[in-house]
Amino acid sequence: MKTTKTSVVSKSVLALAAVASLNAFAGPKPVAAPAPCASCDNSAISGILSADYASTLMFRGFALGDNALSTGLGVNVPLAEGFSLSLGSSVTRGLSANGARNGGQGNFQWNTYSLGLNYDLGSVKVGLVFNQYDNMNGGERGWANFSTNEVGVTASTSVGAVNVSTALFRDLQNDGWYGQASVDTAIEVTSSVKLVPSVTTGLGYRNYYSDRGNNDVGLAHVTTGLAAPIKVTKNATLTPYSTWTVTGGDRQANLHNSQLVAGVKFGVSF
DSSP states (O other): OOOSSSOHHHHHHHHHHHHHHOGGGOOOOSSOOOOOOTTOTTOSOEEEEEEEEEEEEEETTEEEEEEEEEEEEEEEEEEETTEEEEEEEEEEEEOSTTOSGGGOSSOOEEEEEEEEEEEEOSSEEEEEEEEEEEEEEOOGGGOOSEEEEEEEEEEEEEETTEEEEEEEEEESSSSOEEEEEEEEEOEESSSSBEEEEEEEEEEEETTTTOSSOSSSOEEEEEEEEEEOOEEOSSSEEEEEEEEEEEEOGGGTTSSOSEEEEEEEEEEEEO
16 A cells, blocks of 8 residues: 555545535435425526535545544536536534544544536436545544545436446546446335435555555445435435445455444535
């Protein structure tokens, strides 16, 4: 594993912002995003304001910290026929004094800023993503007070009732890549409640998300999830969720090779 200024933790949280905060990026996401604003069909600009609590913050197979509270804002601006611009930011803060990565001492905090260009082809949506991440306190191993960034491409489509998403990210500081694919579907329970099962798989290349220190392609994680979006009002959604992540050889720094997470997300679209 490379011990450079840009850590594996920073790169993990970077893409988390693009996926969790910006629904328009169409990145793989184990937790269903709030439904589009029902009263904003004629609005030029739309967006999502969200708050998310997770018992353990997991992303790309890494256990980043415990008792994590995230707040995010994503805005989508139409540009031309089929094109739109997405902007967003997200702040994640650990609520436990000893809740840093794998039980390390100290709270943790990451600030993220995201920019995306999206194109709707009809059956397929594609996007280009740029993310900047500021690590305010990384907990153990001294991963604190630095910034990093990455670029990525995303694509999503639907096959019947099944949604399929893929993403590929390139770190601009390190010679490495991370690829991810996910599938999910929505099962309507009532007019206000759905169940959303999902499966996400991630691979790392050239040490980008690897603890093994080699250039092989390695399994980062396989994550299964179940979310239950509940429509509270026309534009607000409350989503309890649970995920189970099993990690591969690229995640040897984790204390455990599997992690069960419970959380809840509240989102308001506008």
